[in-house]
Amino acid sequence: xxxxxxxxxxxxxxxxxxxxxxxxxxxxxxxxxxxxxxxxxxxxxxxxxxxxxxxxxxxxxxxxxxxxxxxxxxxxxxxxxxxxxxxxxxxxxxxxxxxxxxxxxxxxxxxxxxxxxxxxxxxxxxxxxxxxxxxxxxxxxxxxxxxxxxxxxxxxxxxxxxxxxxxxxxxxxxxxxxxxxxxxxxxxxxxxxxxxxxxxxxxxxxxxxxxxxxxxxxxxxxxxxxxxxxxxxxxxxxxxxxxxxxxxxxxxxxxxxxxxxxxxxxxxxxxxxxxxxxxxxxxxxxxxxxxxxxxxxxxxxxxxxxxxxxxxxxxxxxxxxxxxxxxxxxxxxxxxxxxxxxxxxxxxxxxxxxxxxxxxxxxxxxxxxxxxxxxxxxxxxxxxxxxxxxxxxxxxxxxxxxxxxxxxxxxxxxxxxxxxxxxxxxxxxxxxxxxxxxxxxxxxxxxxxxxxxxxxxxxxxxxxxxxxxxxxxxxxxxxxxxxxxxxxxx
Amino acid sequence: xxxxxxxxxxxxxxxxxxxxxxxxxxxxxxxxxxxxxxxxxxxxxxxxxxxxxxxxxxxxxxxxxxxxxxxxxxxxxxxxxxxxxxxxxxxxxxxxxxxxxxxxxxxxxxxxxxxxxxxxxxxxxxxxxxxxxxxxxxxxxxxxxxxxxxxxxxxxxxxxxxxxxxxxxxxxxxxxxxxxxxxxxxxxxxxxxxxxxxxxxxxxxxxxxxxxxxxxxxxxxxxxxxxxxxxxxxxxxxxxxxxxxxxxxxxxxxxxxxxxxxxxxxxxxxxxxxxxxxxxxxxxxxxxxxxxxxxxxxxxxxxxxxxxxxxxxxxxxxxxxxxxxxxxxxxxxxxxxxxxxxxxxxxxxxxxxxxxxxxxxxxxxxxxxxxxxxxxxxxxxxxxxxxxxxxxxxxxxxxxxxxxxxxxxxxxxxxxxxxxxxxxxxxxxxxxxxxxxxxxxxxxxxxxxxxxxxxxxxxxxxxxxxxxxxxxxxxxxxxxxxxxxxxxxx
Numbered sequence: 001x002x003x004x005x006x007x008x009x010x011x012x013x014x015x016x017x018x019x020x021x022x023x024x025x026x027x028x029x030x031x032x033x034x035x036x037x038x039x040x041x042x043x044x045x046x047x048x049x050x051x052x053x054x055x056x057x058x059x060x061x062x063x064x065x066x067x068x069x070x071x072x073x074x075x076x077x078x079x080x081x082x083x084x085x086x087x088x089x090x091x092x093x094x095x096x097x098x099x100x101x102x103x104x105x106x107x108x109x110x111x112x113x114x115x116x117x118x119x120x121x122x123x124x125x126x127x128x129x130x131x132x133x134x135x136x137x138x139x140x141x142x143x144x145x146x147x148x149x150x151x152x153x154x155x156x157x158x159x160x161x162x163x164x165x166x167x168x169x170x171x172x173x174x175x176x177x178x179x180x181x182x183x184x185x186x187x188x189x190x191x192x193x194x195x196x197x198x199x200x201x202x203x204x205x206x207x208x209x210x211x212x213x214x215x216x217x218x219x220x221x222x223x224x225x226x227x228x229x230x231x232x233x234x235x236x237x238x239x240x241x242x243x244x245x246x247x248x249x250x251x252x253x254x255x256x257x258x259x260x261x262x263x264x265x266x267x268x269x270x271x272x273x274x275x276x277x278x279x280x281x282x283x284x285x286x287x288x289x290x291x292x293x294x295x296x297x298x299x300x301x302x303x304x305x306x307x308x309x310x311x312x313x314x315x316x317x318x319x320x321x322x323x324x325x326x327x328x329x330x331x332x333x334x335x336x337x338x339x340x341x342x343x344x345x346x347x348x349x350x351x352x353x354x355x356x357x358x359x360x361x362x363x364x365x366x367x368x369x370x371x372x373x374x375x376x377x378x379x380x381x382x383x384x385x386x387x388x389x390x391x392x393x394x395x396x397x398x399x400x401x402x403x404x405x406x407x408x409x410x411x412x413x414x415x416x417x418x419x420x421x422x423x424x425x426x427x428x429x430x431x432x433x434x435x436x437x438x439x440x441x442x443x444x445x446x447x448x449x450x451x452x453x454x455x456x457x458x459x460x461x462x463x464x465x466x467x468x469x470x471x472x473x474x475x476x477x478x479x480x481x482x483x484x485x486x487x488x489x490x
Numbered sequence: 491x492x493x494x495x496x497x498x499x500x501x502x503x504x505x506x507x508x509x510x511x512x513x514x515x516x517x518x519x520x521x522x523x524x525x526x527x528x529x530x531x532x533x534x535x536x537x538x539x540x541x542x543x544x545x546x547x548x549x550x551x552x553x554x555x556x557x558x559x560x561x562x563x564x565x566x567x568x569x570x571x572x573x574x575x576x577x578x579x580x581x582x583x584x585x586x587x588x589x590x591x592x593x594x595x596x597x598x599x600x601x602x603x604x605x606x607x608x609x610x611x612x613x614x615x616x617x618x619x620x621x622x623x624x625x626x627x628x629x630x631x632x633x634x635x636x637x638x639x640x641x642x643x644x645x646x647x648x649x650x651x652x653x654x655x656x657x658x659x660x661x662x663x664x665x666x667x668x669x670x671x672x673x674x675x676x677x678x679x680x681x682x683x684x685x686x687x688x689x690x691x692x693x694x695x696x697x698x699x700x701x702x703x704x705x706x707x708x709x710x711x712x713x714x715x716x717x718x719x720x721x722x723x724x725x726x727x728x729x730x731x732x733x734x735x736x737x738x739x740x741x742x743x744x745x746x747x748x749x750x751x752x753x754x755x756x757x758x759x760x761x762x763x764x765x766x767x768x769x770x771x772x773x774x775x776x777x778x779x780x781x782x783x784x785x786x787x788x789x790x791x792x793x794x795x796x797x798x799x800x801x802x803x804x805x806x807x808x809x810x811x812x813x814x815x816x817x818x819x820x821x822x823x824x825x826x827x828x829x830x831x832x833x834x835x836x837x838x839x840x841x842x843x844x845x846x847x848x849x850x851x852x853x854x855x856x857x858x859x860x861x862x863x864x865x866x867x868x869x870x871x872x873x874x875x876x877x878x879x880x881x882x883x884x885x886x887x888x889x890x891x892x893x894x895x896x897x898x899x900x901x902x903x904x905x906x907x908x909x910x911x912x913x914x915x916x917x918x919x920x921x922x923x924x925x926x927x928x929x930x931x932x933x934x935x936x937x938x939x940x941x942x943x944x945x946x947x948x949x950x951x952x953x954x955x956x957x958x959x960x961x962x963x964x965x966x967x968x969x970x971x972x973x974x975x976x977x978x979x980x
Contacts (some may be wrong), residue, residue: 055785120621173759208773211766211816212795220880272957276701277805279829283698305702305827307799307809309957315767319809327699327879328832337795339769342818353817389817390710467762467799469957 040070045477046177050261050441053155053182057434062087062130062154064121064145066099069159069231070136072185072420074099076429077134078106079418083433086130089114089121090125092230121145125152132157132184134437138235143168150181157184157432160250161456162449166473169450173475176446184432185449187254187334188420191427193412194396195255196405198336198343199488202259204403206356208261208340215252216321216333218296222284225295237295240281240302245273246322247302247458250452252332254319255442259336263447264483266314268472273459280325308459310472313480320455349392350399362398363387394464405488407431434490450475536667537969539753540931543672544577549926552577552620552644553728554611554635556589558722559580559649560626562910563676563919564589567624568596569908570916572923579604579611581762582720611635611966615642622647622926624676628725633658640671647674647922650740651946652939656963659940663965666936674922674932675939677744678910679822679919683902684886685745686895688826689969689978692749694893696846698830700750706811706823712774727785730792732773735763735949736812737792742822743810744934749826753937754973756804758962763949765793770815800962803970811947829852831879839882842958852888853877897921924980925956933978940965 061077062455063070066088068225077083085103088111090096096115103110112127114120125133133153135145143163146156156176162185163169176183185218189195201207224233239247260266281300289295304325310318321333334345338370341352355363370384387393407427408415415423415430452470474480551559551567556578567573575593578601580586586605587847593600604610613637615623617941622645625635633653637645646666651658652675666673679685691697713721729737737922744758750756771790800808824835831842845853853876860874877883893955897917898905905920925932944962952960964970 066855077820097765126614205673209767209769211769211793212797212813270956272764272799272959274762274799274801274807275805277699279699279701283829303805303807304829307702307807309762309764309797309799311764311957315793317764317766317793317795317797323702326827326832327830328841329879329881337816338819338820339773339794351818389819391819465959467801467959469762469955469959 008315015387025323036072037056047476047483048176048182048445048478049447049476049483051182051445052178052439052441053180053436054199055439056131056436058082058084059433060084060086060131062089062124062127062133062279063093063136064089064124064133064168065136065159066090066094067095067136067230069413069488070134071095071098072425073134073136073429074403075102075106075425076391076418076420078102078108079426080429080433083429084439087112087114087124087127089124091115091118091120094304112448122148125149125154130154132182135159139164139239143172146172146183147175150175150183152177153181154181155184155436157182157186158449159186161185161453162246162250163453164456166454166457169454169475170473171401173446173450181447182442183446185250185426187444187449188424188428189251190254190258190391190443191431192255192422192424193400193404193408194334194345194348195424196427196488197253197400197403198334199258200405201343201399201403202336203485203487206340206352206358206403207336207338207342210316210336210338212317212335212337213256213259214319214335215256216323216331217244217248217251218321218326218328218329218331218333220327221324222281224326225281225284226288228294237298241298241304243456243457243460244275244306244318245302245461246306246308246455248322248324249308249320249365249455249459250449252334253318253452253455254448255334256291256318256336257448258486259313261315261485262312262447263278263476263480264313264485266316267474267476267480268451268454269311270469270471271308271310271455271456271458271462272467272469273306273308273462274467275307275463276305278303278325280304284325303463306459306463308455308462310455333462345393347394348396349394349486351389351392353389353422356402358402366442402474406490407488427451431488440489440490443486447475447480504616511790511932514793531637537973538663538666538935539937539965539969539973540967541670542928542929542931543670543674545929546621546926548574548925550574550576550619550621551581552614552617552623553580553589553626554614554623555585555626555649556580556686557582557585557626557720559657560624561585561588561592561927562915563624563626564598565592566908566910566916566919568592570667570919570923572621572927575601575603576915577604577614579614581608581610582606590715606915615639615644620644622672622922625649627796627920629654629729632661636662636673637665640665640669640673643669643671644674644704645926647672647675647676648939651738651943652676652936653943654946656944659965660963663936663940666933672932673936673939674934675740676918677740677934677942678914679716679725679741679747680744680762680910680917680933681921682745682914683890683894683898684835684838685914686898686917686978687890687893689745689748691833691889691893692826693975693977694846696830696842696893697828697832699898700828701823702807702827703746703749703810704809704811704823704825705739705744706813706821707738707745707809707962708813708816708818708823710817710820711814712771715771715774718784727753727788730768730790731788732791732952733946733950734765734792734796735951736796736798736945737812738812738814739753739798739949740939741811742824743808743942744938745824746826747938747942748976750802751975752802753935753941753970754975755970756802756806757964757966757970758944758959759801759803760959761798761800761945761948761952762957762959763796763798763937763945763952765797765953766795768793768815770794770817773928774850793953796949796953798945798952800945834882837923838886839884839885840886841882843879846892847866848892849888857871874881896980897978909922921978928980930980933976937970964972
């Protein structure tokens with residue numbers, strides 16, 4: 001795609017509508033190949049942190065990609081007040097048919113469809129009735145499609161990971177800054193009920209000063225290897241033959257980064273990464289496919305489990321794991337700890353040393369009941385004692401009751417009904433539409449997507465060099481120091 | 491201590507009984523300061539892997555240190571058939587009084603006591619009626635006491651960690667090889683019921699080929715800071731002011747290393763380590779001590795959470811964590827995974843893809859019962875489905891029933907009654923006495939103790955160098971390649 005950036009009729013036609021781009025913006029391969037050292041510091045005025053785009057009455061969407069993931073986005077956007085779906089693009093007939101079926105079910109006006117060739121999405125981008133595009137395509141398309149979208153004056157809302165190379169990430173940062181268009185990675189997990197509750201608890205200081213967090217994507221997806229002609233496995237499988245680190249870091253990392261004010265008072269400083277042997281995929285292939293099958297010819301090199309450690313400028317530590325191969329239950333770990341205690345996920349649990357009002361009374365009442373039951377039963381031995389942080393409190397109900405994020409407090413039923421990973425997808429789209437209509441900054445900016453996704457290339461670099469320490473670029477170019485902490489509120 | 495090694499009357503007196511030491515053994519600071527590069531490869535004949543000492547009718551023990559930890563050892567050894575306690579040494583009056591009380595309670599013959607000065611233990615070592623010494627003293631004494639013990643023809647059974655510097659570990663390796671005396675680190679967690687069951691399951695291939703393991707010591711021990719004049723905290727607290735990595739790595743790591751055949755077909759290759767900020771201890775001190783108290787003058791630099799990643803020669807990965815500061819529940823993680831599934835600890839749980847006979851039938855019977863209940867209750871919706879590896883099986887009873895290690899199968903009641911961390915301490919001493927009486931190699935040799943403890947200095951080195959990758963010495967000097975896997979059997 002980037003080879004076609006600077007020449008050809010497509011390109012000229014495409015650029016017709018892009019008058020707003022500042023004169024000095026470099027377009028084309030020169031940015032794509034520029035290294036980190038060539039980046040000039042941006043001024044605070046240029047930063048996209050807390051950037052607010054002009055308010056929109058309603059957000060008119062174009063969708064690029066309606067496969068496994070994009071179809072969920074389409075359904076949710078069709079259901080959202082304040083959102084309109086104007087155009088849909090996919091090169092796959094079945095995906096496009098699925099999109100049409102979803103539209104028909106909604107009873108809403110038919111959008112225009114774009115298909116037929118890899119660059120059909122550019123025709124969609126030429127429209128002037130689209131405010132934002134949702135990009136749900138194979139990873140190598142994220143950067144060119146996002147850049148094209150922003151240069152066509154559309155906000156780019158792009159699936160995870162933002163991109164797969166540091167150069168591509170820098171390009172997206174620069175184009176977002178120059179075009180003044182949002183480039184948001186759609187990290188839906190940041191909108192999960194537990195993640196938002198913990199965000200709320202962190203902001204209220206319940207964990208004290210944060211010291212350490214853990215996130216993961218542990219999800220057996222070997223069955224995707226059976227997707228040969230279409231589907232996620234038809235392209236993602238090959239990353240297991242080319243990369244050795246964490247190729248999907250953001251789901252576990254995103255919420256931890258928000259808890260820790262990454263790019264807003266703190267930033268990722270350096271990291272190191274280490275992988276296990278790659279055994280599971282070849283074993284699976286030999287069991288599930290004929291010997292002569294292509295899946296048995298591939299050499300899987302990405303270790304089944306990858307573990308990455310990150311150090312932040314404030315000294316905090318983060319563990320991020322990736323394993324989509326091992327036969328074990330799903331987990332994102334989702335652990336955060338500070339000087340006053342910890343929250344852990346899968347299953348959710350809390351342990352706090354100094355208790356906030358409400359919870360303390362709740363524990364006292366619980367103890368009273370337990371002791372009363374114990375005495376009534378005439379039991380002997382040690383009397384039940386008060387709950388402490390030495391054991392996890394796994395009863396989330398008392399925590400939801402007091403610390404549910406306001407969005408979930410008000411919309412839990414709607415979100416769950418709308419669906420998409422238990423409602424987090426709905427919540428994310430609802431939030432984005434709210435922000436774009438009301439002049440509120442999006443919760444995730446291009447620096448966040450870049451920083452979280454940077455583990456993709458950097459973990460590989462570390463793994464292939466005996467886990468050497470690798471510096472993480474500061475995509476904000478210093479602006480993290482002045483930025484105020486993230487708020488997720490109306 | 492090592493300053494006194496080569497001179498003085500004490501030293502000469504002490505050497506009187508050490509005629510058996512081969513002429514070529516260097517004694518004194520020359521070894522203690524020699525770097526890794528000066529180590530000559532040992533021949534296979536010299537290796538202490540699977541070393542068998544001459545059988546003993548009964549094992550006559552001397553104990554050095556009867557404080558918080560040594561007293562447990564004393565009580566257990568007093569209760570063990572085939573063990574005799576001949577002598578006890580401690581420089582602390584209260585510890586010695588506790589030891590005397592324990593002996594009195596046992597009704598056994600009074601051992602001789604040694605006390606009065608730091609080197610009183612050498613008087614104990616001069617006796618010729620002691621086969622093995624148990625060393626439970628502050629960490630800096632582990633190396634000199636073990637070396638002195640072996641040179642006095644006693645097996646050294648030494649508390650964790652084996653030592654705190656790589657040079658000290660090398661010295662212990664060399665002295666063990668030259669004196670042909672065991673130098674075993676007393677990693678009791680290897681004898682826990684779950685750890686031994688998992689060892690058994692690993693040996694039976696239930697997890698497939700191992701890829702990744704996790705161990706930890708997450709145990710809030712801030713209260714030890716209140717031990718000022720005596721007790722563990724009176725000396726261990728200072729390591730938090732001097733070291734920045736994992737200062738207590740072996741409890742979580744030992745079992746994982748045994749599962750993975752470390753030093754017996756595989757070995758630790760390199761590691762990297764990263765710490766969180768050190769916040770919890772100073773916060774605790776300011777809350778719990780007067781402003782002018784010494785605990786408020788210390789500068790705590792050891793990050794509250796340390797995470798270390800290890801790569802083995804076979805490519806496997808291990809995560810080891812250390813946190814004795816954060817207010818959160820105890821955990822050793824105790825996770826092992828392979829191509830067929832995983833076991834995790836705290837709480838214990840199993841997930842396997844291909845099920846062994848017995849367990850499969852158990853799951854089928856469970857499903858039949860669940861479906862029958864479901865039908866009887868006239869419920870609607872989705873029929874209960876078979877248990878899979880996508881959720882953890884937390885019902886350990888069916889696993890204990892089939893995979894409990896034979897030692898636990900036969901002695902669980904005795905072990906729990908005898909006590910010591912739920913019976914694991916008893917099991918360890920019983921096992922050691924069994925081995926020494928029956929010509930069976932001890933389960934942990936000097937290379938194991940050294941490799942597991944090497945994280946103490948090496949994690950510090952990595953942490954202070956931006957998590958740089960650090961090579962882990964091969965203490966076996968190549969003998970790991972030929973060594974057969976560990977068996978823990980009669």
